[in-house]
Amino acid sequence: MSRQEYIYGRRNIREILERHLEKGSELSFQEIWLTSGAKKELEEILSELGNKLLIKEASPSKLDKMAPGVNHQGVLALRIQLHSGDKKSFDSHLENCKGPILVLDRIQDPGNLGNILRTAECFGVETVLIPDRDSSGITPAVEKVASGALAYLNVFKVGNLAQILEKLQKRNFWVVSTSDKGTEDWSKIPAWEELVILMGNEGEGLKRILMEKSDFTVRIPLHGHISSLNVTVATGIVLDRLKNRPK
Structure with missing residues (x-):
């Protein structure tokens, strides 16, 4: 991948994580950045993943800089493979x-x-x-x-x-x-x-x-x-x- 691409959106991320837990599908990301609000909302499902994800808390302004112009809803995951x-x-x-x-x-x-x-x-x-x-x-x-x-x-x-x-x-x-x-x-x-x-x-x-x-x-x-x-x-x-x- 020539440049970093992010998967974003709370519902989107939740669906991907739920699918992984239910069916064992491969995760297309290993690092995730969340605002405190998003982290609280996704806390339960994130805890079920154990150490499979590197979870980082970040401010909304930092997420804006990481992925300019997108409605990230307080959560960004760094893609590691195409879907x-x-x-x-x-x-x-x-x-x-x-x-x-x-x-x-x-x-x-x-x-x-x-x-x-x-x-x-x-x-x-x-x-x-x-x-x-x-x-x-x-x-x-x-x-x-x-x-x-x-x-x-x-x-x-x-x-x-x-x-x-x-x-x-x-x-x-x-x-x-x-x-x-x-x-x-x-x-x-x-x-x-x-x-x-x-x-x-x-x-x-x-x-x-x-x-x-x-x-x-x-x-x-x-x-x-x-x-x-x-x-x-x-x-x-x-x-x-x-x-x-x-x-």
């Missing part, structure tokens, strides 16, 4: 991967990416793929907006989404995309666990080559004067419709 895997680690993950898999094509706004990850985790998605180019990475800002969801998600950066989709289809996954020209009946889509769900760029939507790889293309019906939805809202609607279909 995303690469294609090689995804290939290994795929051996025992269960669906659905959420594929995000060129989501460039960190706020959108963070909210999508949070939404995906709420609906029970465990695996997310993002391209290694033209997409927001898993930055501290994304982690903050995701509100701890990254502690429960497997996020992978991959190079060629079209090739990945072909590989997933060979493993009996069905690829679902959205378009205002979609004609598929939502009720005819295969089971939730068998799906790869594609969501596209904020302005341009999905690349044509990804649309062409889709097995099903559905449409979100709109009834107002505005012709499109924010990608975070659209993702939530798609996940809800696919997850909570009548049996």
